[in-house]
Amino acid sequence: MLPTTGQNKLIILGSLGSGKTSSRLAMWCKENDISNVGPTLFGVEYSGIAFCGETVTIEDYSGSDETWSVVLSDKRRFQYVRSMIFYFDASKTDYQEDLDRYQRSIQWLIEQSPEATVSICLHKADLIRGDKNEALRALKLKIIERNKIVSKCQIDLNLKFKYFVTSIHDYSSISNAWRTIILKLVMIPQRYIDRLQKFAEYSNFDQLALFNGCNQILIANIKVNPAVTHFTNDQCQERSKKWFEQKEIECNHSEEDGKSVFVHDFIFDTVIVAVSHDSSVTALFANTNFRIFLINENKKSAARYIESVRKEALKIREWKIQNCPFELNEDMKVKDYKAIHGNEYFKVPQKYIDFLHDIAIFLDIDQVFIFNKEFWVMAHMKVSDWNRCYKDFEWVQHVEKWLGEDDDVMHLAAFEFEDGRKSFRVNVLDDFFIIFVAAEYSELSAPYINEYIKGSGFHHKLECLFKNDYYEYND
Ligand SMILES: Nc1nc2c(ncn2[C@@H]2O[C@H](COP(=O)(O)OP(=O)(O)OP(=O)(O)O)[C@@H](O)[C@H]2O)c(=O)[nH]1
Structure with missing residues (x-):
């Protein structure tokens, strides 16, 4: 479980099956069927959302005992957090363990990210039996008691903490909670x-x-x-x-x-x-002027986004170097990568190469290709020193096979090769697509990569970045 270090990091914690993932999906992935959400596997699901030119990284932790023991074993998970949502299953009667975990979490959050906001969702309100108001009041009092233990300065805490009564069967309760949380996190300039x-x-x-x-x-x-x-x-x-x-x-x-x-x-x-x-x-x-106005706004946001990804990538790299269980080759620490880019018709701007390289470091990806629909390799980057990286021509064969199987162009696809390599494809506009390749040792991070790439924010921003130049190119 690799912690991310983004400036706009939102973590979601709570008890097992308290409704964390279904609420997030209800809010951010409308197309998903949330009636059948399974438990969060691999401890944590990462996703990104785009909001008015800013990105928020979400870490949605499972409420299992194993995950809690990992989360509470390292305070650094609470670093760089801008906001935390804690879910209580309000239909339960015994909260002792949830409250203990809650107390520890806010203790560390206040210590590691003192500016973070905290939102507490008393969820599954539809399942409460008996006097609903009384049950919710009793739970809130228990939470406030724990807050008092953590902080002597109760007023400060009360200003930062917000309580919401929510249920998956009442969309407005969820959207109201998320709206308040997100608007605090990403302010429109x-x-x-x-x-x-x-x-x-x-x-x-x-x-x-x-x-x-x-x-x-x-x-x-x-x-x-x-x-x-x-x-x-x-x-x-x-x-x-x-x-x-x-x-x-x-x-x-x-x-x-x-x-x-x-x-x-x-x-x-x-x-x-x-x-x-x-x-x-x-x-x-x-009117062209208006389009230019919109494109310029988009560009500025893209520049900010790239800058934030770059910072994030450097921090992650630092974190990996510090935590790497193997002896690291000195060369790996140097930001050195090979990029062959451009062909006689089209030159991929260096800024995309840099951007994709940073994304690749961030996601632990070894190789990145940009293809157009005629299978031209527009750019090829070897990000790691992994000696089994594919060569261009080997890739063309894979891509041909892949497109042959799936003529109807999908937005995103993940593909696993027999030799253990994993690849992830993202289509950008209708003209070209990007393929990320991860080695077999990235086995554990594969779901994370997939989640990150699938996040609406990532894809949309990538598309916007390309779209800006595409428009300029065509105008
Ligand atoms: N009745 C009711 N059921 C809910 C509500 N929210 C979620 N559920 C159901 O509760 C179950 C667990 O929901 P999840 O979203 O997987 O819970 P979670 O907290 O992400 O679970 P873990 O990640 O495994 O800890 C699912 O079957 C949901 O459909 C709610 O407000 N009311």
């Missing part, structure tokens, strides 16, 4: 609000609302023209939801209640709903 405000005034919009793409959490609602009736948050949300259901289109325009309503991609995983009573603004969203 004031400069976005200022720029959007100016943009709206200049373009004759009456209202601009920003929503997170994955689950339509409202990030900002800017009401510009006080003389008109604005759409409510819910009405805006309805529109962004509809747009997401039909996602193929880049911009959606409709006329409703005498207003022009636009829904458009904004920064990364964020959509913007813009409303105007002036129908002459219709042309605006097709």
Whole structure:
């Protein structure tokens, strides 16, 4: 179980089967069937979510005894945490062990990450028998008692701790909890609000609302023209939801209640709903200036993201060197990698090579390829000194076989070779795709790699990064 060190790290802890994973999936992976969520295997599931140009790394720990003994055996797991969610199964009657673990966790969290926020979910509220309010009150009092033991300064703790009563059968209870948690974790920079405000005034919009793409959490609602009736948050949300259901289109325009309503991609995983009573603004969203405005915003966020991944990669590398059970070859400590990139038609910019290299270190991956659909190898990186790395031509055979089996291009696929190597494919736009290859010794980290790559944040950001240049290239 490799701890991540990201600036925006969210850890989820709690008792076995208390509903941690199903709540996370209900919120962030709508397409998953959460009626049949199994226990968290391998101790922890890693995922990433994109939020308004920022990434949050989530570590969702299993509540099994083995995992708890690992978690509580090393305080460093509580380093670099920005937020912790602790799940209690509110339908239980005996909390002794959960409370002991809770107490230890917050003790270490306060010690290792004093600025972290803490959210406590009293979950499975639908299963409470008897007087529900009384049961919840009693549980909350027990938790507060433990807080008192940990901190003499109760006021400080109470400011940081938030309690939520949640149930998987009440989506709004889960989305309310997550919205509060995430908005504390990733604040929309004031400069976005200022720029959007100016943009709206200049373009004759009456209202601009920003929503997170994955689950339509409202990030900002800017009401510009006080003389008109604005759409409510819910009405805006309805529109962004509809747009997401039909996602193929880049911009959606409709006329409703005498207003022009636009829904458009904004920064990364964020959509913007813009409303105007002036129908002459219709042309605006097709306007090149506006596209440039959006692309520039995207680029800035991409730059920040790359920087954060790079920092993360260096920390992880440091951590691996310190914790490596083997004698490390001196050369491995040096940031030295070989990248052959470009062909006569297309040159892969060095920044992608750097970016993918950092991702590869972060995920313990040995080799990265970028292919186009004609099987051209656009870039080939050997990240580790692993001497069984594939050569370009060997890979072409694998890819051909693979595409032959799966003509219908999938967004993401994981593939295991007979020789023990694992590979992970990510499609970027419709034009090319990236393949990550991990050696057999990465056996244990394979589920982690898969989870990370599958995380909506990672894929989306990768796509946006490529898309920006792709647009520039084509314009
Ligand atoms: N009735 C009810 N069932 C729930 C609720 N939340 C989760 N469940 C069910 O409880 C079971 C366990 O849920 P998980 O999400 O796997 O719990 P977990 O805390 O991630 O489990 P571990 O990772 O194994 O510790 C699943 O069958 C869920 O469908 C809830 O609010 N109410």
